[in-house]
Amino acid sequence: xKYKFDVKMxxxxxxxxxxxxxxxxxxxxxxxxxxxxLGTQMxxxxxxxxxxxxxxxxxxxxxxxxxxxxxxxxxTADNGYRxxxxxxxxxxxxxxxxxxx
Numbered sequence: 001x002k003y004k005f006d007v008k009m010x011x012x013x014x015x016x017x018x019x020x021x022x023x024x025x026x027x028x029x030x031x032x033x034x035x036x037x038l039g040t041q042m043x044x045x046x047x048x049x050x051x052x053x054x055x056x057x058x059x060x061x062x063x064x065x066x067x068x069x070x071x072x073x074x075x076t077a078d079n080g081y082r083x084x085x086x087x088x089x090x091x092x093x094x095x096x097x098x099x100x101x
Contacts, residue, residue, distance in 0.1 A: 002044070002045070002046050003044070003045045003046075003051055003055075004043070004045075005042070005055070005065050006065070006066040007041055007043050007064070007066070008041060008064040008066060011038075012038065014063055015036045015037075015038040017062070018036050018043055018061055018063060019036050021058065022034045022045065022057070022058075025049060025054070026047075030047050030048060030049030031045055031046070031047035031049055033046045033047070034047075043058065
């Protein structure tokens with residue numbers, strides 16, 4: 001899975017807090033890679049950890065998550081693939097599903 005989060009970060013301390021929780025998740029095996037970009041206030045996470053768990057870890061830093069994106073790609077029995085893009089905001093969740101076969 002690949003997740004992107006728009007996180008309110010105002011300083012290197014903010015981005016450092018997120019880096020620390022994601023480093024721990026990486027050590028535990030749920031995250032394979034991540035990038036914390038203070039300039040764009042975007043956090044990108046790649047790994048097998050469920051979306052809600054990644055979001056929860058980021059929120060535990062006390063940082064406000066404005067929006068998030070989740071791209072799921074999986075193989076079907078007929079060797080096709082399906083992808084689903086979910087974009088969520090604090091107030092709502094929208095799902096856009098696109099199928100290719």
